[in-house]
Amino acid sequence: MPEPENEELMTTHGRCPVVHFDHNSQDHSADPVASYRALRESAPVAWTSAHGGYWVLSDYASVFDAARDDAVFSSARNSSGGEGLTVVIPKTPMHLHIPIEIDPPDFRKYRNVINPIAAPAAVERQLARIEHYTTWFVDQVIESGECDFAQIIGVPSIVTIDWLGLPVEDWRRYSSAHHAVLAAVRESREWIQATTVDFPYVSQQMRDTIAARRAEPRDDAISYLVQQQVDGRSLTDxxxxxxxxxxxxxxxxxxxxxVSQTLVWLFEHQDVRGRLIQQPELLERAVEEFLRYFSPTQALARTVAQDTEFHGCPMRTGERVLLAWSSANRDAADFERPDEIDIERWPNRHAAFGVGVHRCAGSHFGRAMAKSLLGQILERMPDYTIDLSQVERYPHQGTNTGFQRIPARFTPGQRRLANTELGFASPSGRGRA
Ligand code: HEM
Structure with missing residues (x-):
């Protein structure tokens, strides 16, 4: 729980409270909602000395204001707080990410390249692919009457790999590599496997595919990207x-x-599950509420780019700042009964996709995949039960929350696809990008 620290630190950071807080600690992971609530109610803008020191913003107003001010709260790659991905604390060793680690004005050029392939119309063209892989995954387990929901939701991984034009049969390596880097315990077996084996493997495969598509474009998203330009020149590999x-x-x-957090919650709230089964049209708004309530990306970071006074706190150039989207989403000043799920809540201006220019480029994709998965699971496994004594959460809840094991049982059903092979051939012949 956050508590004021000693006098000396209080002076160092002016009038602003110094708290014992670490979003990567086991204490915080045990109950992130309570941990953020205590912080938000006592010190919505506070300094902690964890990970070399950072500001933590936990009410909606401060998260919103910082996320909208790129001139002061920079996302650009820098060396403050070490080397690595700049939008997480502590920084994690990772290749530069574009456009999330670029500030305006250059940011806009790159975001303009991505927008057309992630816009609602582009996602509409991918719905058959999304639905196909959801069906394929459910088919793998539907006859047996039991599964691990943490596995079945590999759909987002496989859809993304296939859409990009990478080999679908390697989807597990992509998802475990990316997952472990952000959610596994540092130096654990999973983390070492990800950083020393899987990451180098998938990185080389991505580089090879980029080179191959430049030489001979196909109809996938990587082929689209290699043909785009910024400042009148082609994007480099x-x-x-x-x-x-x-x-x-x-x-x-x-x-x-x-999806995994929603499935567990719907098992615990059968009345709401029943409503969604009876009225699937409610899923649209319900997904927004699940996004708000579960906030899969809990918090991301910025770096102060110029000395400033922010919500009464003096912030200095180079200081790191954590923007807690999840905590903003539970702020009673902005959401009535914030700790309850109301699947018809509207309007719902949640910050789960971020706020400002870096707001999630893949939000339409994410929503479409979540709706497809939840829709099919509720339709084809309507009576699923979960063994709550066996579910396992990610050991860290600081950046991504979720479950790594969700044992489930349901009345067996029938497969839908005649072909059990993994690939997807667009029936309309339309491409991926
Ligand atoms: C439930 C699903 C998702 C959640 C909760 C989520 C969350 C977020 C958040 C909070 C940000 C803001 C980052 C910041 O301000 O620093 C972001 C950015 C981004 N997301 Fe998502 N995301 C989701 C799905 C996706 C999907 C499916 C894709 C890709 C297909 C994607 C690609 C991106 C990209 C490229 C950015 C960077 C945008 C920029 O810098 O302009 N996301 N996401």
């Missing part, structure tokens, strides 16, 4: 790599987390 890696990192774990 390095830039394309930075975008592809971010598209995988951004979409795979987040959507899986949203």
């Amino acid at each position: 390095e830039e394309v790599f930075s975008m592809v890696e971010l598209l995988i990192a951004g979409g795979v774990g987040t959507t899986a987390s949203l």
